[in-house]
Amino acid sequence: MQAIGFDATLSAATSPELANYRIVHFATHGIVNMECPESSRLLLSMFDRQGHPQDGSLTLEKIFKLRWTADLVVLSACQTALGDDMPGEGLVGIARGFMNAGVPRVVASLWEIDGDAPADLMKEFYRGMLIKKLTVSEALRAAQLAFYKKKHGGKWSSAYYWAAFVAQGDWN
Numbered sequence: 001m002q003a004i005g006f007d008a009t010l011s012a013a014t015s016p017e018l019a020n021y022r023i024v025h026f027a028t029h030g031i032v033n034m035e036c037p038e039s040s041r042l043l044l045s046m047f048d049r050q051g052h053p054q055d056g057s058l059t060l061e062k063i064f065k066l067r068w069t070a071d072l073v074v075l076s077a078c079q080t081a082l083g084d085d086m087p088g089e090g091l092v093g094i095a096r097g098f099m100n101a102g103v104p105r106v107v108a109s110l111w112e113i114d115g116d117a118p119a120d121l122m123k124e125f126y127r128g129m130l131i132k133k134l135t136v137s138e139a140l141r142a143a144q145l146a147f148y149k150k151k152h153g154g155k156w157s158s159a160y161y162w163a164a165f166v167a168q169g170d171w172n
Helices: 094-100 116-131 136-151
Strands: 023-027 029-031 041-043 057-059 072-076 083-086 090-093 105-109 165-169
Touching: 023 116, 072 094, 072 116, 083 094, 090 094, 094 105, 094 165, 105 136, 116 136, 116 165, 136 165
Parallel strands: 023 072, 072 105
Antiparallel strands: 029 041, 041 057, 083 090, 105 165
16 A cells, blocks of 8 residues: 555555555654644645645554554654653653554654655665565664765765664564
């Protein structure tokens, strides 16, 4: 299932069909609300094909209600690894929501990310995971090292462009 542009709707993101995929990748905008973490969200299409407004916010509250069997969710969106450190609960944010939904592994970002850099990094990440058969954490590390070496001295040599992503949950 691929949902791009107007097809990237809240109903597509919460569809029971999506729950059966092994890997679910969100490349979108992320908004973290540290005062009210249940309002943190991934932004999907806010308008339908006819230009009518629609709810395009996949909030943490909605994510907590999902039940998925996916092995991995990749959140290629700003600050999706952040959240509020709640006493007795730990860090509560978007990544934690997907783990609560049953996903054992989440790749998420610690800060705002540049549009082109993460796309190239994700290509390397999936190449490592799907072709080289590396674990999630190994593939992420290999992608970050390859990206650093490839871009060293160039436009994206700063760790800002490739070090934002972390693996959470079961790292294997």
